[in-house]
Amino acid sequence: MHRRQILLNLLVAGAALALPLGASATQIRNARLWRTEDKLRLVLDLSGPVQYKTFTLGAPDRLIIDISGARLTGDFSQLALANTLIKSIRSGHYGQGDDTRIVLDLTAPVQLNSFLLGPDGGQGHRLVLDLSNERHTVAQMAAASVPPLLHDKTHPKRDIMVVIDPGHGGKDPGAVGAKGEREKDVVLSIAQLLAKRIKREKGFDVRLVRNDDFFVPLRKRVDVAHKYNADIFISIHADAAPRLTASGASVYALSEGGATSATARFMAERENGADLLGAASLLNLKDKDPMLAGVILDMSMNATIAASLQLGNTILGSLADITTLHQKRVEQAGFAVLKSPDVPSILVETGFISNVRDSQRLVTARHQQAVAEGLFTGLQRYFQRNPPTNSYVEWQQTQKSGQV
Ligand SMILES: [Zn+2]
Known part of the structure; x- marks a missing residue:
């Protein structure tokens, strides 16, 4: 027929x-x-x-x-x-x-x-x-x-660079749970799983500040973000809370003024320890007028903190599907590790190792994988809304949103 x-x-x-x-x-x-x-x-x-x-x-x-x-x-x-x-x-x-x-x-x-x-x-x-x-x-x-796709030939399509910072390491175990669970081990596992997930995604690249159990000073962690031209910096933790009953995940961004809560101040003081750094040195402003240097730094810092808050909120949203939240909004305090003037930076407390229920879950491969997936979903969503210039994700967005 x-x-x-x-x-x-x-x-x-x-x-x-x-x-x-x-x-x-x-x-x-x-x-x-x-x-x-x-x-x-x-x-x-x-x-x-x-x-x-x-x-x-x-x-x-x-x-x-x-x-x-x-x-x-x-x-x-x-x-x-x-x-x-x-x-x-x-x-x-x-x-x-x-x-x-x-x-x-x-x-x-x-x-x-x-x-x-x-x-x-x-x-x-x-x-x-x-x-x-x-x-x-x-x-x-x-x-x-x-x-024969539009723009395909001309767009540079670079990868988005994510720098992941597993907190603590080596001589610094971080917080320790009731059964000896160590923060430095839990956060390294989650960071490695997240890195693995990011590597699978076209348009993304990733570096870990540490990929093993060794100590890295806070200043060095910030430097790694700059060395690799990070688009974002995520520091992963599972600290002890001031109260044993406190549980759930929380996300922190830098504050240049005071802390937004007592817990935020407590966390920042604990994390910073003696390892303080001045952000000014990172911008190579030594040869400029000190007043002017301050203004440039402030402007850059304000925009970076605004982006960090947006990133933090998106990640809180995706973590809410996986775990309870300790804080429903992004808290702010003066974390030294988040002091990059030009890289949106957040610190994620994946849970409190001081809480029995949190620490029991945090040591399981299954929960670590779920947290890594949640973090990935959040950062991917953030970049779909805020694609960096010349990135593959930006190109992908223009292809989709063109005339459809
Ligand atoms: Zn920590």
Whole structure:
């Protein structure tokens, strides 16, 4: 049987068999069309997530899009198809229940890139179909040997650098739990698991301040962040709280003034110990007027602290899915290890080793993995909202948010 005949039969059979439309079916509400130099973008606005399949047919050229559990409520008659790769668009039910088949009649064979997008930036669920002329694309690829995506050739797409600082180490065990659980061991495990997770993600790179059990002065930890041009710095801890009953995770950022709570002040004093450092030396401001140096440092510090608070809040949000929170907002105090003038820096207390329940969980591989995942989810979310200039994540965001 001719392929066109099969398609026609499918459409007819589908229409005849279609069950009464359920109220739960996803709606294909609207279609929008854009043209750029090298592709045609068709966006279907949906009322919810869908599953879909696509395939092409030749003689005449067609692109078939089968969407399961979705019915068409919008129409395609308003789309300006003149002088595009699409001659006309037809649709109908097929299969059983609420499945919709959309057929694009084409003027030439196409290469298709399709993907689903979730709600974002005022838009709902979408199915995006990018069509490019196959012959044009093949010639282009042969000539340039790069995928024919917008900006792909020109964007530098650097990796985001995350520096992880497992607290304490070596002669400094950190806090010690009732059964001898040591903070320095727990935080090293969590940091290593987080580093492993980050390495798996395209667009991210990671360095650990220490990857073993040795002592690193606070000043040195800040220097590592600068050495690797960190985009963010995360110091991981599991300290003892002033009260044994205190439990749950908390996140701290730097404060240049006083501490936001007694616990925050206690933590900062405990962590800083005798190991104090002056942030001024990090900016090489020695040769400048001391007044001016102070102003530059303040401006840089204010912006960095604002970014640190935002990062901290996002991470608190993702940790809330994994563990109880000791503080529901990011606390601030004068932590020496967070004094990078230009690197957003946070200190995460993953729990209190002084609390029996916290320390029991913190030593298990399963909980350590969950905390590492929570930290990763938070920092990834932060960078999706605040992608650094020229980063792969920035490029990825522009690809998604372009005209969809
Ligand atoms: Zn600590």
